[in-house]
Amino acid sequence: AQSVTQLGSHVSVSEGALVLLRCNYSSSVPPYLFWYVQYPNQGLQLLLKYTSAATLVKGINGFEAEFKKSETSFHLTKPSAHMSDAAEYFCAVTPNDYKLSFGAGTTVTVRA
Amino acid sequence: GAGVSQSPRYKVAKRGQDVALRCDPISGHVSLFWYQQALGQGPEFLTYFQNEAQLDKSGLPSDRFFAERPEGSVSTLKIQRTQQEDSAVYLCASSGLAGASVTYEQYFGPGTRLTVT
Numbered sequence: 001a002q003s004v005t006q007l008g009s010h011v012s013v014s015e016g017a018l019v020l021l022r023c024n025y026s027s028s029v030p031p032y033l034f035w036y037v038q039y040p041n042q043g044l045q046l047l048l049k050y051t052s053a054a055t056l057v058k059g060i061n062g063f064e065a066e067f068k069k070s071e072t073s074f075h076l077t078k079p080s081a082h083m084s085d086a087a088e089y090f091c092a093v094t095p096n097d098y099k100l101s102f103g104a105g106t107t108v109t110v111r112a
Numbered sequence: 113g114a115g116v117s118q119s120p121r122y123k124v125a126k127r128g129q130d131v132a133l134r135c136d137p138i139s140g141h142v143s144l145f146w147y148q149q150a151l152g153q154g155p156e157f158l159t160y161f162q163n164e165a166q167l168d169k170s171g172l173p174s175d176r177f178f179a180e181r182p183e184g185s186v187s188t189l190k191i192q193r194t195q196q197e198d199s200a201v202y203l204c205a206s207s208g209l210a211g212a213s214v215t216y217e218q219y220f221g222p223g224t225r226l227t228v229t
Contacts, residue, residue, distance in 0.1 A: 004154075015204055032216045034217070036220075041222070041225075042222055043116070043203060043221050043222040044155070044203070044205075044220040044221035045220070046217060046218075048221070049216075049217055051216070055210050081146075090154050090155075092154075097155050098143060098145070098160055098167075098168075098216065099159070099160065099168065100147075100152030100155075100157065100216075100218060101146075102155050102156070103154050104152075104153055104154050105152075105154050106151070
């Protein structure tokens with residue numbers, strides 16, 4: 001069975017500051033990992049994905065994530081937060097099949 | 113449109129009523145998924161179709177929930193005798209063009225927010 005833990009349900013950052021969202025996973029096999037973003041009253045939009053190629057994955061809107069097998073982590077970062085980054089972020093895992101397991105989400109607020 | 117669409121976007125049902133939620137996946141996508149997202153939570157898997165075949169319905173919470181995809185395109189999630197605990201956002205996702213490499217990447221619709229009163 002696979003599962004995802006997102007540390008911190010809320011993160012508040014200043015505009016221009018580093019954004020760091022933490023995700024740890026458990027999986028019985030090498031996983032596929034995803035970060036999705038959800039804006040209010042909208043569906044989930046894929047930010048980036050790890051599919052066993054490069055361990056540092058670059059996504060849209062300046063986000064990137066690094067897969068660390070030894071730490072079973074897939075943390076999401078962005079060097080400089082923008083007001084438009086305020087949203088809810090979900091980490092998800094699938095162990096090489098179709099079913100995504102999501103974390104509980106982290107809400108990001110950006111202070112001017 | 114190019115994305116996944118869902119209708120209605122909002123549905124209010126009285127307890128005990130039946131509801132039907134529709135999903136139009138991205139054209140050509142083989143796989144279709146339904147997820148339930150309770151307030152403040154991540155989405156939870158409900159069921160999975162490959163074309164018209166329902167290959168996994170392990171996430172359906174009770175036999176009041178039923179999903180179908182009769183022609184391998186549009187899907188309907190039906191909830192009979194709705195209960196207050198059914199209140200949630202129901203998300204549909206699709207993926208996988210026939211013959212393409214498998215990426216497990218799912219494209220989500222905007223969801224249907226169901227409120228049972």
